[in-house]
Amino acid sequence: MSQLQARDLVRSYGRTPALRGVTLDVDEGEIVAVTGPSGCGKSTLLHCLAGILRPDAGEVIWRGERLDTRSEAARSRLRRTEFGVLFQFGQLVAELTAAENVALPLLLAGTGRRAAREAALTWLERFGVAELADVRPGEMSGGQQQRCATARSLVTEPRVLFADEPTGALDTLTGEQVLTTMVRLARERRTSVVLVTHEPRIAAYADREVTIRDGAVEHSGFDLSALSTGGDR
Amino acid sequence: MNSGLMSTPHVLLGLLATGDKHGYELKRAHDERLPQARPLAFGQVYATLNRLQRDGLVTVTGQERDGGPERTTYALTGEGRAALDRWLNDVEPPYPYVASTLLAKVAVALLVADLDRVRACLAAQRQAHTARLRELTLLKHAPSATLDDVVAADFAIAHLDADLTWLGTTLSRVADWHREVRHEPAPGP
Ligand SMILES: Nc1ncnc2c1ncn2[C@@H]1O[C@H](COP(=O)(O)OP(=O)(O)O)[C@@H](O)[C@H]1O
Numbered sequence: 001m002s003q004l005q006a007r008d009l010v011r012s013y014g015r016t017p018a019l020r021g022v023t024l025d026v027d028e029g030e031i032v033a034v035t036g037p038s039g040c041g042k043s044t045l046l047h048c049l050a051g052i053l054r055p056d057a058g059e060v061i062w063r064g065e066r067l068d069t070r071s072e073a074a075r076s077r078l079r080r081t082e083f084g085v086l087f088q089f090g091q092l093v094a095e096l097t098a099a100e101n102v103a104l105p106l107l108l109a110g111t112g113r114r115a116a117r118e119a120a121l122t123w124l125e126r127f128g129v130a131e132l133a134d135v136r137p138g139e140m141s142g143g144q145q146q147r148c149a150t151a152r153s154l155v156t157e158p159r160v161l162f163a164d165e166p167t168g169a170l171d172t173l174t175g176e177q178v179l180t181t182m183v184r185l186a187r188e189r190r191t192s193v194v195l196v197t198h199e200p201r202i203a204a205y206a207d208r209e210v211t212i213r214d215g216a217v218e219h220s221g222f223d224l225s226a227l228s229t230g231g232d233r
Numbered sequence: 234m235n236s237g238l239m240s241t242p243h244v245l246l247g248l249l250a251t252g253d254k255h256g257y258e259l260k261r262a263h264d265e266r267l268p269q270a271r272p273l274a275f276g277q278v279y280a281t282l283n284r285l286q287r288d289g290l291v292t293v294t295g296q297e298r299d300g301g302p303e304r305t306t307y308a309l310t311g312e313g314r315a316a317l318d319r320w321l322n323d324v325e326p327p328y329p330y331v332a333s334t335l336l337a338k339v340a341v342a343l344l345v346a347d348l349d350r351v352r353a354c355l356a357a358q359r360q361a362h363t364a365r366l367r368e369l370t371l372l373k374h375a376p377s378a379t380l381d382d383v384v385a386a387d388f389a390i391a392h393l394d395a396d397l398t399w400l401g402t403t404l405s406r407v408a409d410w411h412r413e414v415r416h417e418p419a420p421g422p
């Protein structure tokens with residue numbers, strides 16, 4: 001079932017056009033890679049899909065209902081409960097420990113302190129960084145920070161994870177480890193993933209690849225999901 | 234890649250360094266160690282072994298026939314071990330020039346075809362490369378994958394990734410060029 005749809009999205013920044021009519025569907029549990037050269041509009045598309053930005057024209061439809069026309073408050077509630085967002089540089093809160101960072105989305109969604117901390121520890125463990133629970137981001141490597149940020153993006157068990165170049169700042173092996181863990185956990189939970197990347201090798205983990213050029217879909221690749229149901233390590 | 238063929242004698246020496254083997258065992262061990270390489274033909278195993286024997290790098294240690302075909306067992310000689318060590322110690326020169334059928338085809342397409350044809354050809358090639366990249370990615374993460382499988386898949390993936398990046402860059406260049414020729418305004422600022 002297609003749960004997230006973009007219809008003819010148009011968006012400019014002042015006089016700079018970023019999207020010139022993008023149509024895209026994301027099914028439940030589907031991992032879609034959005035690729036294309038830098039500046040082609042990938043991040044703008046992701047921000048529109050996640051309800052962070054509003055398109056100038058076109059529609060974003062979330063489970064059958066318009067998303068882009070909802071109020072700022074309604075969209076941000078959706079982002080807290082149904083969506084997870086992950087950026088290239090984890091953007092952890094510097095003053096908080098890893099566990100506090102990961103617990104944050106749960107606290108904002110109304111989960112109690114103890115339950116939030118417990119869930120945070122479980123998710124840190126899943127990303128192999130349980131020992132960093134009481135460490136602040138400033139004392140972590142880039143790879144460790146990104147593991148924590150990925151744990152934080154999934155802690156609310158969102159229906160969709162929006163990941164913008166999540167491995168862009170990591171070396172090949174660290175990037176692969178973060179990505180394979182993220183993909184495995186998403187698949188186990190049937191979480192959809194919109195994975196923005198300019199690296200072919202990263203896009204290869206998705207079920208489908210959509211290539212953007214100059215703000216428009218250039219190519220929507222084969223759906224090979226039958227292939228990717230195989231085990232991920 | 235013909236460097237694979239050029240290295241076959243040394244791979245066989247390496248396999249014999251782990252213990253004496255007959256031809257069939259060598260073929261099997263070769264194909265297991267280099268899962269992404271072309272499987273070694275029997276003819277090539279025996280031709281290579283004959284040459285290695287002639288050069289004194291391997292020696293025959295046994296010949297048996299129990300019912301089936303005759304099986305000759307080979308062992309590494311001291312000279313063979315020295316040749317293997319020399320090969321391992323030699324640094325492989327980075328490819329001194331670019332010799333790729335893919336590049337040749339794109340260069341010729343730019344020469345004889347119109348830009349739309351060139352773009353179609355690049356896009357089709359990208360699709361084929363992407364399909365292979367995905368296959369290898371799956372293979373590498375299969376629960377049964379050995380370290381050999383992963384290392385070989387990494388090698389192929391890194392090269393496909395580079396080819397794909399180049400194909401994408403070339404598509405962008407061709408698009409820019411196309412626009413310039415038609416005097417269309419570039420998108421963006
Ligand atoms: N905040 C902004 N202000 C002005 N222009 C922007 C802004 N964000 C993006 N752009 C422009 O919009 C276009 C698309 O950008 P973006 O969506 O970030 O592309 P990508 O993520 O593919 O690199 C680019 O031309 C970029 O310069």
Ligand SMILES: [Mg+2]
Pocket residue numbers: 042043044164
């Ligand atoms: Mg971007």
